[in-house]
Amino acid sequence: MNSKNENLAMLCDFYEFTMGNGYLKNNLHNKNVYFDVFFRNIPDDGGFAIAAGLQQVIEYIEDLHFNEEDIEYFRSKNLFSDDFIDYLKNFHFTGDIYAVPEGTCIFPREPIMTIKAPAIEAQILETFVLLALNHQSLIATKANRIVRAAQGRAVLEFGSRRAQGADGAVKGARAAYIGGCAGTACTLTDELYGVPAGGTMAHAWVQMFDSEYEAFKAYCEIYPHNAVLLVDTYNTLKSGVPNAIRVFKEMLVPQGITNFAIRLDSGDISYLSKQARKMLDDAGLTTCKIVASNALDEHLIRDLIMQGAQVDTFGVGERMITSKSAPVFGGVYKLVAVEDEQGNIIPKIKLSENTAKITNPHFKKVYRLYDNETGKAIADEICLHDEVIDNTKPHVIFDPMATWKQKTLTNFTVRELQVPIFKNGKRVYDSPSIDKIRDYCKREVNSLWDEVKRFENPHRYYVDLSQKLWDIKKELCVANSMK
Amino acid sequence: MNSKNENLAMLCDFYEFTMGNGYLKNNLHNKNVYFDVFFRNIPDDGGFAIAAGLQQVIEYIEDLHFNEEDIEYFRSKNLFSDDFIDYLKNFHFTGDIYAVPEGTCIFPREPIMTIKAPAIEAQILETFVLLALNHQSLIATKANRIVRAAQGRAVLEFGSRRAQGADGAVKGARAAYIGGCAGTACTLTDELYGVPAGGTMAHAWVQMFDSEYEAFKAYCEIYPHNAVLLVDTYNTLKSGVPNAIRVFKEMLVPQGITNFAIRLDSGDISYLSKQARKMLDDAGLTTCKIVASNALDEHLIRDLIMQGAQVDTFGVGERMITSKSAPVFGGVYKLVAVEDEQGNIIPKIKLSENTAKITNPHFKKVYRLYDNETGKAIADEICLHDEVIDNTKPHVIFDPMATWKQKTLTNFTVRELQVPIFKNGKRVYDSPSIDKIRDYCKREVNSLWDEVKRFENPHRYYVDLSQKLWDIKKELCVANSMK
Incomplete structure (x- = not known):
């Protein structure tokens, strides 16, 4: 994000290039391969995660190329063949990509993205695809926890200054909005994404x-309709709140303006907010809102609400923009199949x-099964790519880690989670507007049982394998453990 | 970091612009102000932190402008005066900046950067300056902990895929190198910064x-001088290591090549590395190195070494690139003085x-005091900007939180920590090469006592105030608490 060459094609682990060069040398470069992106653990031991970052993956792939500087760089390493360097010069993505839309609730071990492409191409994508999905899924998931803790009160993203780099701030604020935040302090995220x-x-x-x-008076003079006065510079209750009340009553109330607020940024938010609420109400300023922002997260917000804190809006900074309590989303990118010369898919x-x-081997699909009575999601089932679940018949699902645990479903609806994103290198998907993604995310979260959504010991949502996939997996375990 | 407008001038908290617009309206915009950047807590309860990110701040400020899209954005908000929008059109930085060089060991509450500029300018810089310094100081500090734990063994940065956004990866790898890593997997960081x-x-x-x-054979054919074989795809000790040994002996040893290695990426690194070492040695491959990479950090590396693990190089991913155990560096940007019409500095x-x-109020300087006998740093002293410490006389320092704790220094050397970076908007500082910064950082860390460097309960390094600064601070506390 500065004036120098920062071609994202080069934001790629070096070994992707050594492998790519090797595939070319071994004539494996045009072999079609299938990679899955999936994750194993939900941050904060939550019951689900939220997918985000797909739009950045799409932009990255559409722009993917190596420029003259990059080519020079590879040449200077004396490690890569001329053939490979020529290959990179003309590089563009030609494969297929399937992925779950942004805002989808996702669970461990299911493919959230599948890449089918010639080996080198699939390899070159790995680092950035993981980086973008890991980062934004992490922040969307964390933001959603915080938003749920706030129980309908607005949550604002305030974390740019503590983000891990410029993209951490800008795309982090985008992901936080997908997760349910009401807005951000980051101007660039508004300009770029309309948050x-x-x-x-x-x-x-x-x-x-x-x-x-x-200071308060000068502010209300300029921004009578946007007055949120920060009351803790000297002394919140002795100076800040009284001065705010005085200025609101002298300058805004006479104009009929009532949508002002105060902001508490330090001290005991529970105590201060209750005292401030009383002072404001006693002064007749019952419409004055209280914003709080001081190292908050989902646990502190839940506690504040339980203590009866009088907060209308939470500003959340470092603990959301870095997902402080769980700052890593562990998405991985694993080879699940290759095609042989005849085009057969070998898991x-x-x-x-x-x-x-x-x-989980093979080219696959993920279905989500919904109970028709409640509309709630019951389980996800990972199938082979050409399997179809017939919801007109009873359907048996089973736990792949404990196959004797079975359940027969009737009266259910099936939805395929992944949608086509690229086909033969051409984009076949339009990212919805950020507000549509945010609304979809909200509906997604509403489709989960409360037991999956609680913070402590959430119910483990079922992600099952189809019988066919399970059989293939077992077979491969036996065959490969003897290699 | 993509093809769209991503002007970093807009990576700025929205309130900087509402305040800027307000300063202009109140004719405060040309008032010179002084802001300090400092932090309060050392990540991981360490004894010191390492400053990094200055080069990115310099690049940002030199490029700082608002383009036509940005101007349109502000106009569309119907919140900003035409005067302010005109002001932004012609914006460029005109102030002075002082900062500690990258790689410097830094301590809580001392100014690591000081900005003197007209009020709006200083305000507009805030978000990005904090973001850049916070992010890279965080990663340099974490990397240095990990490098020290490795006790001379090489540490490689492997975390791009788990970084919080593109900059998190690219600049994070830069900071990790400053902190002492031997290299990175991130190709772009090499291309841009020579890491x-x-x-x-x-x-x-x-x-x-x-x-x-x-697979191993094909690799060694192409890269005989760069063979690090990943041995855990099927079974490390039964398949991976034996196959690696076979290929090394068949293909590389006959060529006289001896600088090959194996990489362990899962399982019990302590046990596997010892077993692998024995198998390699028994096969006569005593020069074969062992690389380990599996969710490592400073504590695991220290434990592995204590257990006698046979690891020559550590690859460290998510726990370094996100500073997982402490993912926030809490640098703040606080107003410390303003100039009145006569140019007097009002703290x-x-x-x-x-x-x-x-x-700590006022325009200040930081001195580091070194013991001449040992060469070690004794304390830092924060002084008024025009104070000079005379090292030819005994010098009394005292703890600002416990003023009765005093110490008299003799035979010491004084070094000013901050250097001029911008003067009247012109850059007066050249960033050293990344290798020079890394060497300087190493010398800096060597100048600290071991007690400051230990991981558990490190000695709290003294950061004291001069008597003059202490007197002014006390006076202002009394005056302002009565506001």
């Missing part, structure tokens, strides 16, 4: 004037001594 | 061939009920 940005004053504004009263597996870490 | 990038193969490479043996303070959070 509503807002903000009024910092302590410096108050300090720039001879007194707090004059591939990655074993592990930890059975939960063994990958 | 050596490397990498060999992922599991997909192994899976693409009919057998692990063939300003921000009070807090928590006395440790009361800001």
Whole structure:
């Protein structure tokens, strides 16, 4: 994000290029391969995560190329063949991509994106695809937790200054909005993505004037309809709130303006907000809102509400923009199949001594099954790419880690989660507007049972394998463990 | 970091613009103000932090402008005066900046950057300056902990895919190198900043061939001098290591090549590395190195070494690139002084009920005092901007939180920490090369006592105030608490 060459094609682990060069040398580069993106653990031990970042993946792939500087860079390494360097010069993506739309509730081990492409291409995409999906899914998931804790009160994203880099701030604020935030302090996120940005004053504004009263007065003179006065520069209850009340009554109430607010940015928010609420109400300013912003997260917000804190809007900074309590979303990118010369899809597996870490092989589809009576999601089922679930017949699902745990479904609806994004290198999907994504996310979260949504010990949502997929997986485990 | 307008001038909290517009309206915009950047807590309860990100701040300020799209954006908000919009059109930075060089060891409450500029300018800089310094200082500090834990073994940065956004990866890898990493997997960080990038193969490479043996063989054929074979795709000790040994002996040893390695990426690194070492040695491959990479951090690396793990190089991913255990660096940007019409500097303070959070007022300097006998840093002293410490006389320092704790220094050297970066809007500082910064950082860390560097309960390094500054602070506390 600066004036220098920052071609995102180069935001790629070096080994993708050493492997790519090797595939070319071994004539494997045009072999079609299938990679799945999936994750294993839900941040904060939550019951679900929210997918985000697809729009950035699409933009990245559409722009994917290597420029002259990049080519020079590779040449200078004396590691890559001329053939490979020529290949990179003409590089563009030619494969297929399927993915769950942004805002979808997602669960461990199911493919949230599937890439079918010639080997080198699929490899070159890996780093950025993971980075974009991991980052934004992390923040959307965290933001949604915080928004749910606020129980209908607005949550604003205030974290740019503590974000991990420029993109951390800008795309983080985008993801936070998808997760349900009402807006952001980040101006660039508004300009680029239409996420509503807002903000009024910092302590410096108050300090720039001879007194707090004059600072508040000057502000209300310029922004009578946007007055959120920061009341903790000197002393919240002795100075800040009284000065705010005085200025609201002298300057805004006479004009019939009632949509003003105060902001608490330090101290005991529970106590201060209750005292401030009483002072405001006693002064007749019952419409005055209270904004609070001081190292908040879902747990503190829930506690504040339980304590009866009088807060209407929460501004959340570092603990949301970095997902402080769980700052990593562990999406991985695993080879699940290759095509042979005849175009047959050969499933591939990655074993592990930890059975939960063994990958699900093959080109697959994910279906979500909904109970027709409640409209709630019951389970996801991972199937082979050409399997169809017939919802006119009873359908048996089973736990892949404990196959004797079975359930027969009747009266259910089936929805395929992944949608086509690229077909033969051409984009076949339009990202919805950010507000549509946000609304969809809200509906998605509403389709989950409360038990899946609670913070402590949430119910583990079922992600099952079809019988056919399970059989293939078992077979491959046996075959490969003997290699 | 994509093709759209991503002017970093707009990566700015919205309230900077509402305040800026207000300063202009109140004729405060040309008032010179002084802001300090400082932090209060060291990540991971460490004994010190490392400053990084200055080069990105410099690039940002040199490029700082608002383009036509940005101007349109502001106009569309119907919140800003025409005067302010005209002001932004012609905006460029005209102030002075002082800062500690990248790689400097820094401590809580001391100014690591000081901005003197007209009020609007100083305000507009706030968000990005904090973001850049917070992010890179965070990662440099974390990387340095991990590098110190490795006790001379190489540490490589492998985290791009788990970084919080593109900049998180690219600038994070830059900061990790400053903190002492030997290189990165991120190709773009090499291209942009000259941080050596490397990498060999992922599991997909192994899976693409009919057998692990063939995969290893194909790799060594292409990269005989860069062979790091990933041995855990199927079974590390039964398949991976034996196949690697076979290929090394068949293909590389006969050529006289001895600088090959294996990489362990899962399982019990301590056990596997010891077993692998024995197998390699028994096969006569005593020069073969072992690289380990599996959710490592400073504590795991220290434990591995204590257990006698046979690891020569550590690849560290998500726990370094996000500073997972402490993902926020809490730098703040506080008004410390304003100039009156006559150019007198009027100190300003921000009070807090928590006395440790009361800001240090005034335009200041920081000196580091070194013991001449050991060469080690004894304390930092924050002084008024025109104070000079005379090291030819005994010098008394005292703890600002406990003024009765005093110490008299003799035989010491004084070094000013901040250097001029901008003067009247012109850059007067050249960032050193990344390798020079990294070397300087190493010397900086060496100048600290071991007690400051330990992970558990490190000694609190002294950051003291001069008597003059202390007197002014006390005076302002009394005056402002009565406002």
